[in-house]
Amino acid sequence: MKFLKKLFKWLVIFIGVLIVILYLTDTDYLIKAVRTIYLKGHTTAYLEDYKYFDNQKIDNDTPQPWPNHKNYNLVKETKALDSIHKVNETVAYVIIKNDSIWFENYYDGFNENSKTNSFSMAKSYVSGLLGKAIMEGHIKSLDQPVNDFLPHFNEDLAAKMTVGDLSSMASGTTWDEKYYSPFSIVTRAYFDDDLKKVMLGLNVETEPGKSFKYSSGDTQMLAMVIEKATGKKLYNYLAESFWKPLGSENATLWQIDSKDHDLVKAYCCIASNAKDFARFGKLYKDYGKWNGKQLLDSAFVAKSLKPVYPNGDAYGYGWWLKSIGNKNFFMMRGHLGQYVIVEPNDNVIIVRLGHSKGNDKVVGQFTADIDIYIKEAYKMMGDDY
DSSP states (O other): OHHHHHHHHHHHHHHHHHHHHHHHTTOTHHHHHHHHTGGGTOSSOOTTGGGGSOEEEEOOSSOOOOOBOTTTTOSOOOHHHHHHHHHTTEEEEEEEETTEEEEEEEOTTOOTTOOEEOGGGHHHHHHHHHHHHHHTTSSOOTTSBGGGTOGGGOSGGGGGOBHHHHHTTOOOBOOOOOTTOTTSHHHHHHHOSOHHHHHHTOOBOSOTTSSOOOOHHHHHHHHHHHHHHHSSOHHHHHIIIIITTTTOSSOEEEEBSOTTTOOBOTTSOEEEOHHHHHHHHHHHHTTTEETTEEOSOHHHHHHHTSOOSGGGTTBOSSOEEEEETTEEEEEEEETTTEEEEEETTTTEEEEEEESOOOSOOOSSSOOHHHHHHHHHHHHHHTOOO
16 A cells, blocks of 8 residues: 555656646646547547537528438448448448539438538638639739738748648648657647647748649648738638538538637638538639629639649649549648538539548548549449549
8 A cells, every 4th residue: 555655656757847847848748648549539629529629600590401312312332332332431421413412411320410620621711711812802813922911921931921822731840740759849739729829930951932732731820811811810710711601511620729828720620511511612612603693703713723833733823633534623721631622514522521531640642542432432423433
């Protein structure tokens, strides 16, 4: 018994000293990481982690439900789809054809209204908000310097950085996209309660606007630019610009760093559902028009869906681009295999949400699961793939 008391005493002392060290070294964000992720049995961010963070709610009181296609749910998933859904733990799979729900299914206890983390699909929304800010005259163009809004970046190479560079992932900053390292800037940004401080600690190491490098930090910095330009919190700007006009059926949540600082995690973390995520894909498919109203400039949309840099031929302004055969897809993508995939010529939108994209943990590259979700959807629809 004495041994156990002594062991407990030293354990408490050790934990106390460790906590002090974390605060002294400005790595106390790791306490939150352990509490919200690792002690929940996960090794990385997960679909329902939004429940353990501060969020801002985005409401909508004028929903516009998707109509069901005349062939709604007449066809079941293929064997290949059924298999990958089980292996990768899919929670939602939806096919929208001619702006109608052609097929939908939900798994693992989730349903059509269940909220899940968007992860990096949020980047497409932020780029769309840049286009909206340009359309409304808050920002002059894609070529406007970032330091017009964030004076911190006004020296040397940083002075050359434009808002377009941020949207196209070409800022040249020191941001390093390492999801599974507890000491990476990505991890710090996810758990730190002062995200602005994290962002202002970045340096520009290579000339902006020259080449693509996948960087969540670019989107986060872009969000700070948009808030400064519009004078509005980004979650409010999303609500008035897209969430309400697009007739989203459910309220959504956008994670923030803390109630005190109230800065959205713009590179990720919009908690919503498959059919409401799909609306943004439809908006871009229709060149910014929704129910006859031009919500986003069509020229900006067209420019967004073309490669910006030769080394980034799979990325435009906030959207991923992929050709398969004679079909050209653009898509929103998230960390664990969150996808809104659009083929405008076929008027098809495919949404997949889930716990995993498979064993492939590469960042900023297409994974093998994407082809399967596309190929099998076309098989189900009976189209020649």
